[in-house]
Amino acid sequence: MSMSRTSGTRERLVIVGGDATGMSAASQARRMRGPEELEIVAFERGHFSSFSACGIPYWVGGDVAERDQLIARSPEEHRERGIDLRMRTEVTELDVAAGRVRARDLESGAEEWTSYDQLVIATGARPIRPPLPGVDAPGVHGVQTLDDGQALIDTLARTHGRRAVVVGAGYIGVEMAEALIKRGYEVTVVNRGPEPMATLDPDMGRLVHEAMEGLGITMVNDAEVTKVLTGEDGRVRAVATEDAEYPADVVVLGIGVRPETALAKAAGLPLGDYGGLLTDQAMRVRGYENVWAGGDCVEVLDLVSGRRRHIALGTHANKHGQVIGANVGGGYATFPGVVGTAVSKVCDLEIARTGLREKDARRAGLQFETVTIESTSRAGYYPDAAPMKVKMLAERRTGRLLGVQIVGREGAGKRVDIAAVALTARMTVEQMTTLDLGYAPPFSPVWDPVLVAARKAVTAVRLRG
Amino acid sequence: MSMSRTSGTRERLVIVGGDATGMSAASQARRMRGPEELEIVAFERGHFSSFSACGIPYWVGGDVAERDQLIARSPEEHRERGIDLRMRTEVTELDVAAGRVRARDLESGAEEWTSYDQLVIATGARPIRPPLPGVDAPGVHGVQTLDDGQALIDTLARTHGRRAVVVGAGYIGVEMAEALIKRGYEVTVVNRGPEPMATLDPDMGRLVHEAMEGLGITMVNDAEVTKVLTGEDGRVRAVATEDAEYPADVVVLGIGVRPETALAKAAGLPLGDYGGLLTDQAMRVRGYENVWAGGDCVEVLDLVSGRRRHIALGTHANKHGQVIGANVGGGYATFPGVVGTAVSKVCDLEIARTGLREKDARRAGLQFETVTIESTSRAGYYPDAAPMKVKMLAERRTGRLLGVQIVGREGAGKRVDIAAVALTARMTVEQMTTLDLGYAPPFSPVWDPVLVAARKAVTAVRLRG
Numbered sequence: 001m002s003m004s005r006t007s008g009t010r011e012r013l014v015i016v017g018g019d020a021t022g023m024s025a026a027s028q029a030r031r032m033r034g035p036e037e038l039e040i041v042a043f044e045r046g047h048f049s050s051f052s053a054c055g056i057p058y059w060v061g062g063d064v065a066e067r068d069q070l071i072a073r074s075p076e077e078h079r080e081r082g083i084d085l086r087m088r089t090e091v092t093e094l095d096v097a098a099g100r101v102r103a104r105d106l107e108s109g110a111e112e113w114t115s116y117d118q119l120v121i122a123t124g125a126r127p128i129r130p131p132l133p134g135v136d137a138p139g140v141h142g143v144q145t146l147d148d149g150q151a152l153i154d155t156l157a158r159t160h161g162r163r164a165v166v167v168g169a170g171y172i173g174v175e176m177a178e179a180l181i182k183r184g185y186e187v188t189v190v191n192r193g194p195e196p197m198a199t200l201d202p203d204m205g206r207l208v209h210e211a212m213e214g215l216g217i218t219m220v221n222d223a224e225v226t227k228v229l230t231g232e233d234g235r236v237r238a239v240a241t242e243d244a245e246y247p248a249d250v251v252v253l254g255i256g257v258r259p260e261t262a263l264a265k266a267a268g269l270p271l272g273d274y275g276g277l278l279t280d281q282a283m284r285v286r287g288y289e290n291v292w293a294g295g296d297c298v299e300v301l302d303l304v305s306g307r308r309r310h311i312a313l314g315t316h317a318n319k320h321g322q323v324i325g326a327n328v329g330g331g332y333a334t335f336p337g338v339v340g341t342a343v344s345k346v347c348d349l350e351i352a353r354t355g356l357r358e359k360d361a362r363r364a365g366l367q368f369e370t371v372t373i374e375s376t377s378r379a380g381y382y383p384d385a386a387p388m389k390v391k392m393l394a395e396r397r398t399g400r401l402l403g404v405q406i407v408g409r410e411g412a413g414k415r416v417d418i419a420a421v422a423l424t425a426r427m428t429v430e431q432m433t434t435l436d437l438g439y440a441p442p443f444s445p446v447w448d449p450v451l452v453a454a455r456k457a458v459t460a461v462r463l464r465g
Numbered sequence: 466m467s468m469s470r471t472s473g474t475r476e477r478l479v480i481v482g483g484d485a486t487g488m489s490a491a492s493q494a495r496r497m498r499g500p501e502e503l504e505i506v507a508f509e510r511g512h513f514s515s516f517s518a519c520g521i522p523y524w525v526g527g528d529v530a531e532r533d534q535l536i537a538r539s540p541e542e543h544r545e546r547g548i549d550l551r552m553r554t555e556v557t558e559l560d561v562a563a564g565r566v567r568a569r570d571l572e573s574g575a576e577e578w579t580s581y582d583q584l585v586i587a588t589g590a591r592p593i594r595p596p597l598p599g600v601d602a603p604g605v606h607g608v609q610t611l612d613d614g615q616a617l618i619d620t621l622a623r624t625h626g627r628r629a630v631v632v633g634a635g636y637i638g639v640e641m642a643e644a645l646i647k648r649g650y651e652v653t654v655v656n657r658g659p660e661p662m663a664t665l666d667p668d669m670g671r672l673v674h675e676a677m678e679g680l681g682i683t684m685v686n687d688a689e690v691t692k693v694l695t696g697e698d699g700r701v702r703a704v705a706t707e708d709a710e711y712p713a714d715v716v717v718l719g720i721g722v723r724p725e726t727a728l729a730k731a732a733g734l735p736l737g738d739y740g741g742l743l744t745d746q747a748m749r750v751r752g753y754e755n756v757w758a759g760g761d762c763v764e765v766l767d768l769v770s771g772r773r774r775h776i777a778l779g780t781h782a783n784k785h786g787q788v789i790g791a792n793v794g795g796g797y798a799t800f801p802g803v804v805g806t807a808v809s810k811v812c813d814l815e816i817a818r819t820g821l822r823e824k825d826a827r828r829a830g831l832q833f834e835t836v837t838i839e840s841t842s843r844a845g846y847y848p849d850a851a852p853m854k855v856k857m858l859a860e861r862r863t864g865r866l867l868g869v870q871i872v873g874r875e876g877a878g879k880r881v882d883i884a885a886v887a888l889t890a891r892m893t894v895e896q897m898t899t900l901d902l903g904y905a906p907p908f909s910p911v912w913d914p915v916l917v918a919a920r921k922a923v924t925a926v927r928l929r930g
Binding site for chain 1: 485517535636778781783784787798799800801807809810819844846847882886899902904907908911912
C-alpha cells in the first residue's frame with residue numbers, strides 16, 4: 001500500500017460521493033484543517049449534493065413543497081467553504097496501490113486521474129431493481145435520488161391515473177403508500193413477506209397491516225411480483241404476481257437497497273457478507289491506513305447481536321461522515337456501532353423498532369423471552385391518549401434487554417429512543433423498571449409504556465429462570 | 466424494635482395512606498400473597514383512593530371532563546381484591562415499638578389501635594400554604610386533592626370573575642395557569658424566583674417566561690406575596706406583593722409541597738434534610754425491619770449528584786409502591802434512585818429537565834461545561850417542525866453527562882428520556898454522540914437535537930480540558 005503526497009505538506013483528501021457521509025466528512029475535516037493544510041476534492045455523479053433521500057416520500061406526498069428544501073447544502077455552499085465539489089463527475093476506478101482515483105466528467109466524457117493522500121469512499125447504496133419483464137417501462141419509479149423523486153412527481157402530474165402499486169412494504173414502501181394516498185391514489189402494496197415491515201416481527205407487522213387497510217390501502221402479502229405489464233403506449237398498466245394482476249397507472253419500487261461497492265470491490269477492498277465495506281471503529285477501511293468509508297456503502301456492527309449488518313439510514317451516514325472528518329482532520333472519533341433503531345409512519349400510525357427481532361436473537365444464538373403490552377401515549381384520561389403496543393425481548397437468565405418494537409399513534413414512535421439508549425448501555429429489563437422517565441399526564445401514563453413492558457419482561461425472565 | 470404478629474402464620478400489612486404508593490404496595494403484595502397468608506388493612510383520611518393528583522390541572526382546565534376519570538381504582542375495587550381499605554379514617558399515631566397504629570374514623574370520631582406485622586407509610590406531601598393574612602379566604606385554593614380540585618371548579622363556576630392569580634411558577638403553577646387560560650381567565654402568575662420553572666436554570670426559565678407572556682399570561686417575577694386582600698363579602702379580591710396589588714377573583718396556590726411526616730417524626734423515625742423519611746433501596750425505613758415508606762413522604766437518592774432530594778411525583782410514588790409490595794410479598798425489588806426527570810407543558814410549550822442544573826452541579830462540587838443549542842423536533846423541511854432549545858451540562862474532563870433541560874414545542878418534552886437513560890447509565894457526552902436514536906423526517910432532524918447538544922458539549926469539554 002502506498003501513500004502518495006501531492007505537494008509539500010499540503011495533503012489532498014479525495015471524496016467519492018457528495019451526499020451525507022462524503023460532505024459531512026468534508027465539512028468536518030475543513031472545520032479542523034484549513035485549505036492551506038488540506039485540499040478537499042469531492043466527486044459526485046448526480047445533480048445534487050447533501051440531500052435528504054429520506055425526505056423524498058414527503059416531497060412526493062406534498063408535505064414538502066419544494067425539492068430544494070431537501071438539499072441541506074448546495075454545491076455552491078460547499079465550494080464557498082473551500083471544498084472542491086465536482087458535480088456530475090463519476091469516479092470510475094479506485095487505484096489504492098497508487099493512491100489515485102479516475103473520474104469522468106459526465107457532461108464532456110473527459111476522464112482524469114486525481115491522486116489522494118486520504119480517500120473517503122461514500123458511494124452509498126443502490127436500490128434493488130429486480131430483473132423483471134417490464135420493470136424499465138415508463139411509469140415505474142424508484143425513489144432513491146432527487147432525480148427519481150422529480151421523475152415520479154412529473155409522472156403523477158402528467159398521468160391522470162388513480163391507481164398506484166407499491167412494490168415492497170418496508171420503510172420506503174409504507175412511506176410511499178402514505179404519499180400516494182395523500183395524492184389521492186388508490187394504493188395497493190405488494191409485499192413478499194407475510195406482513196409489512198419485515199424489520200418487525202410478524203405479530204407486530206400484522207398491526208401495521210391492519211392499520212394500512214384501515215387507511216384504505218390494499219395490502220397483498222406473501223406475493224412475489226413476476227412482471228410489470230405494459231399497455232399499447234408502452235407505459236405500465238399493471239403489476240402481476242403468480243396469482244393475480246393489480247392495475248397500476250404508476251408503480252413505485254421500494255424493495256430496499258444494497259451497498260454500492262462495485263468500485264471498492266474492483267479495487268480489492270474488503271467487503272462483508274452483505275457486500276458492504278468493512279471498516280474499523282474509526283471508519284477506516286480494514287487494512288488501509290488512508291482509506292475511509294461510511295454511510296450506506298459500509299457494514300456496521302450491531303452492538304446487540306455482535307454481528308455485522310447493512311443499514312442504509314441517513315442518520316448513520318451523517319455520523320460516519322462526522323467521524324471520518326474528525327479523524328482525517330487530525331482529531332479522534334469513533335463509531336462503535338448501531339443497535340438497529342428505526343422509526344417510520346404511515347399516516348398517523350407510528351412504527352418503531354430497535355435491537356433484535358425474534359429471528360435475529362435466534363440467529364445470534366440467544367435464548368430470550370418476549371412480552372407484548374398495550375398502553376397509551378398519554379395518561380388514559382388525557383385527551384388524545386392514543387393506544388400503543390410495545391413488544392420487548394429480554395435475554396433469558398440475564399434479563400438483558402434485546403429489542404423493542406412499537407406500533408401506535410402519535411407519541412409512540414420516538415419512545416423507542418428509551419430502549420435504544422438502554423440497549424447501548426446493555427441494561428437489563430429489571431434495571432429499566434426504575435428508569436426515571438418524564439411523566440406528566442399529557443406526555444405519559446404514570447408508568448410509561450416502555451416501563452410497563454419492562455415490568456412484564458422481568459416477570460417472564462424470572463418465571464422461566 | 467419489636468415485631469408483633471397477629472395470629473398464627475397470617476401476617477397483617479397495615480398501610481397509612483390510600484393513594485399511589487399505599488395502594489400500589491397493597492395491590493402488588495396481594496398479587497404475591499393471598500388473603501389466607503396476608504391481611505391488608507389500608508387507612509385513608511380522604512374521600513378518594515388511588516387518584517391522579519397530577520391530573521387535577523387538566524380537570525380544572527376542562528381537558529378531563531369528569532373527576533372520576535382521575536381515579537385509577539375506587540375503594541370498592543380495592544376491597545374486591547381483598548384489601549381492607551378504610552376511607553375517611555385518619556391514622557393519628559404510629560407506635561413502632563408495639564407495632565401498632567391508632568386510627569380515627571373521621572365520621573364517628575371513634576379511635577382504635579390496629580397492630581401490624583408490616584407497616585407502609587405512604588402519607589404523601591402537604592402543599593405549602595404560607596401563613597399570609599387572608600390566605601384562608603374563600604376563593605383561595607390549593608390543588609392537592611380531588612376535594613381541592615372540586616372546590617376550585619365550584620368556585621370558578623359560581624363566581625363570574627375573569628381574573629385569576631396563580632402564586633408560584635413551578636409545575637403546578639404553570640399547569641394551573643394553562644388551565645385558567647383555558648377557562649377564559651386573565652391570568653397573572655406571581656413568582657418568587659427570577660424566572661418561572663425554578664427546576665430549570667434561569668436562562669431556560671426565561672424561555673418559559675417569554676412563551677407564557679406570548680400566551681397572554683402576565684408574569685410577575687422576583688415578587689413575594691405579602692397578603693391576600695379580601696372584599697366586603699370576605700372573598701378574595703386581590704393578591705398583594707411589596708410593590709403592587711393584583712386583582713383576583715380567584716387565587717390558586719401552587720407553591721410546592723413538603724413531605725407529610727408529622728406522624729413519622731412523632732414516632733421517632735429517621736427524617737432527612739427536607740423532612741422526608743429516609744429509606745434503604747428496598748424502601749425500608751432505615752433501622753426498621755418491618756416499616757416501609759415511599760412516595761411523596763420520602764427522600765430519594767439523586768443518582769447524578771449522590772445527594773438526597775425530595776421529589777413529589779406520581780411516577781416515583783407508583784414505583785415505590787410496587788417495590789414495597791414486592792418486598793412485603795416475599796419477593797425482591799429495589800428503587801435505586803432518581804435522576805430528576807420532569808416534564809410539563811403550558812399550552813403548546815413543552816418543558817423538560819433531568820439531572821443537575823448549574824447550581825445543583827456546583828452544590829455537588831462538580832466542575833462542568835454548559836452548552837445550549839437550537840434545533841427542531843422534526844426535519845427542518847417537514848411540516849410543523851417546531852423549534853426547541855436543549856441545554857446540556859457535562860462534567861469537566863470526564864465528559865460525563867450531568868443534566869439536560871429542554872424547552873420547545875410539540876415533540877420536545879419527551880426527548881428528555883434519552884438523557885434520563887443516559888444519566889442512569891452514566892454515559893459521557895462523547896458516548897452520546899453516536900447513540901442510535903430513531904430518525905425519520907417526521908420524527909427528528911438527521912441529528913436529533915439531543916445529539917446536537919452532545920456534540921457541542923464534547924467540544925466544550927475538550928477545549929477546556
